[in-house]
Amino acid sequence: MALADITTPSQETEQxxxxxxxxxxxxxxxxxxxxxxxxxxxPFVIVLKISLSDVVLARPPYFPTFDISxxxxxxxxxxxxxxxENYVWLTEDTLYLKSxxxxxxxxxxxxxxxxxxxxxxxxxxxxxxxxxRSTLLMLVILPFxxxxxxxxxxxxxxxxxxxVLNYVLLWSGIIDEPLTILNTDAAIYIGIVYSYLPxxxxxxxxxxxxxxxxxxxxxxxxxxxxxxxxxxxxxxLSVSGIWAGCFLVFIPAVGEFVIPDILGGSSTIMxxxxxxxxxxxxxxxxxxxxVAILLLIMLIMPIILFQxxxxxxxxxxx
Amino acid sequence: MTxxxxxxxxxxxLGFAFLYLPIILLMIYSxxxxxxxxxWAGFSTKWYQSVFSNESFMNAAWVTLxxxxxxxxxxxxxxxxxxxxxxxxxxxxxxxxxxGMIYATMVMPEVITGLSLLLLFVSLDxxxxxxxxxxxxxxxxxxxxxxxxxxxxxxxxxxxxxxxxDLGCTRFSAFMQITLPIxxxxxxxxxxxxxxxxxDDLVIASFASGPGATTLPMKxxxxxxxxxxxxxxxxxxxxxxxxxFGVVTASLITKQAHAKRMKEEQQAHSST
Numbered sequence: 001m002a003l004a005d006i007t008t009p010s011q012e013t014e015q016x017x018x019x020x021x022x023x024x025x026x027x028x029x030x031x032x033x034x035x036x037x038x039x040x041x042x043p044f045v046i047v048l049k050i051s052l053s054d055v056v057l058a059r060p061p062y063f064p065t066f067d068i069s070x071x072x073x074x075x076x077x078x079x080x081x082x083x084x085e086n087y088v089w090l091t092e093d094t095l096y097l098k099s100x101x102x103x104x105x106x107x108x109x110x111x112x113x114x115x116x117x118x119x120x121x122x123x124x125x126x127x128x129x130x131x132x133r134s135t136l137l138m139l140v141i142l143p144f145x146x147x148x149x150x151x152x153x154x155x156x157x158x159x160x161x162x163x164v165l166n167y168v169l170l171w172s173g174i175i176d177e178p179l180t181i182l183n184t185d186a187a188i189y190i191g192i193v194y195s196y197l198p199x200x201x202x203x204x205x206x207x208x209x210x211x212x213x214x215x216x217x218x219x220x221x222x223x224x225x226x227x228x229x230x231x232x233x234x235x236x237l238s239v240s241g242i243w244a245g246c247f248l249v250f251i252p253a254v255g256e257f258v259i260p261d262i263l264g265g266s267s268t269i270m271x272x273x274x275x276x277x278x279x280x281x282x283x284x285x286x287x288x289x290x291v292a293i294l295l296l297i298m299l300i301m302p303i304i305l306f307q308x309x310x311x312x313x314x315x316x317x318x
Numbered sequence: 319m320t321x322x323x324x325x326x327x328x329x330x331x332l333g334f335a336f337l338y339l340p341i342i343l344l345m346i347y348s349x350x351x352x353x354x355x356x357x358w359a360g361f362s363t364k365w366y367q368s369v370f371s372n373e374s375f376m377n378a379a380w381v382t383l384x385x386x387x388x389x390x391x392x393x394x395x396x397x398x399x400x401x402x403x404x405x406x407x408x409x410x411x412x413x414x415x416x417x418g419m420i421y422a423t424m425v426m427p428e429v430i431t432g433l434s435l436l437l438l439f440v441s442l443d444x445x446x447x448x449x450x451x452x453x454x455x456x457x458x459x460x461x462x463x464x465x466x467x468x469x470x471x472x473x474x475x476x477x478x479x480x481x482x483x484d485l486g487c488t489r490f491s492a493f494m495q496i497t498l499p500i501x502x503x504x505x506x507x508x509x510x511x512x513x514x515x516x517x518d519d520l521v522i523a524s525f526a527s528g529p530g531a532t533t534l535p536m537k538x539x540x541x542x543x544x545x546x547x548x549x550x551x552x553x554x555x556x557x558x559x560x561x562x563f564g565v566v567t568a569s570l571i572t573k574q575a576h577a578k579r580m581k582e583e584q585q586a587h588s589s590t
Contacts, residue, residue: 043434255427
């Protein structure tokens with residue numbers, strides 16, 4: 001998959017000879033590098049700084065602010081005003097701990113459901129006739145291009161009490177009374193699985209397509225049942241795809257805001273939503289920053305693991 | 319394995335039904351006469367008329383298109399540069415950090431990216447609005463552009479670039495005449511991806527924007543919170559149709575370009 005490609009280690013010496021050196025090369029490196037430093041890395045330093053500040057009724061609504069005209073003195077004064085108050089606050093109010101835990105739980109369960117649903121689809125794609133594959137693959141990717149918000153919104157009309165799903169279930173006599181699905185955790189699971197299923201299918205497909213199916217034939221020839229052959233051969237050989245898919249679903253699901261906000265109820269709290277409320281409703285920027293920093297710390301492990309796994313895969317495919 | 323077996327065919331049918339039914343239902347109900355979304359009261363295009371006569375929707379659409387166009391174009395330029403840095407510039411100090419930032423931007427939860435950019439704009443005393451949303455969108459979509467273009471740079475043979483250099487081409491003209499035409503379909507795909515990402519984004523835009531620059535997703539979101547409305551269904555259907563048309567066209571163009579290139583390469587090989 002594409003993500004694996006950019007970490008492919010290549011023949012550095014040869015490259016250097018192609019590109020050479022000089023001001024053009026420096027410029028080529030400097031422009032995107034500086035852009036990312038300014039608009040990606042610097043903002044995180046600011047978030048960290050504000051998470052250590054206090055909330056005040058002012059513009060901007062935090063203290064201390066760094067005044068460059070005061071020079072070094074101002075810098076020192078700023079540091080002296082920092083404290084961990086916001087982080088202490090996060091441990092005192094159980095709302096935040098609950099938000100983190102429930103985000104992890106919801107993301108984990110959704111990832112597992114996506115895996116169980118995505119695996120057979122990826123498998124069927126990989127085994128589909130060759131001339132069909134690229135079209136089918138495009139059909140998997142296409143929903144990813146249409147607006148996330150709209151795809152989540154589409155489920156309201158289906159899941160609500162007088163919605164399409166209840167209508168069909170009542171009409172077919174499966175249930176006697178309409179189910180309450182919208183504004184429950186179930187709706188969030190459906191929303192996350194639906195939105196992120198392509199992320200699960202694609203890396204699984206990439207692995208399953210390359211799988212050497214003669215191994216399976218050999219196993220069946222030697223008296224293995226198809227089920228056992230799958231369990232002993234196919235599954236272990238697709239582990240890298242399983243990991244990639246799970247990370248790609250789990251990581252964004254933890255910080256998800258739109259799905260719990262639109263499909264979930266008020267009793268379901270997820271950390272992305274808590275951060276949003278803290279920022280936009282309570283206007284407490286320092287606490288929102290502290291929530292963001294802790295969320296980041298929570299996600300660093302899975303992100304690093306994902307990157308390591310991608311690098312390993314890239315090396316293996318060479 | 320040239321045919322579908324029944325198990326795989328069923329799986330695919332169910333899988334695609336799950337992926338597509340919600341969108342199809344939404345589109346069907348956008349033609350519903352009744353305001354009550356689930357009761358079918360006859361075919362009507364009146365919600366489409368009401369979308370086009372709704373000035374706030376049209377304003378938001380105009381803002382979104384401009385943000386998308388500018389941010390996708392700049393993101394593609396920066397993404398092309400970054401992809402060249404990753405694949406052609408050799409090693410340099412801080413390359414790991416560079417690669418790391420590109421990855422991290424893509425997997426970072428949107429709420430964090432949005433919050434951090436907002437705090438940056440506040441610290442720099444930028445007036446929030448059209449340009450801050452555009453800057454935010456350039457930053458996250460350039461990383462996706464980098465990955466798309468990088469994937470193409472990795473797979474094509476460098477021997478052609480080297481041949482051009484051996485024959486006395488300058489590096490710049492070798493890039494313009496050899497590399498750029500070859501990676502052009504990837505650049506086009508990257509632009510489209512960046513444009514769609516910008517068109518779709520709600521969370522980062524909500525943080526980075528200020529009064530006067532409401533994008534279409536922000537507008538839709540504020541309506542969706544109130545509940546389902548047939549106008550939103552109609553608006554969503556228009557957006558889906560536009561994006562689907564764009565993506566399918568782009569993939570056909572890419573396919574054609576690929577076939578043409580393969581043919582040319584074959585001819586070049588057979589004539590030597």
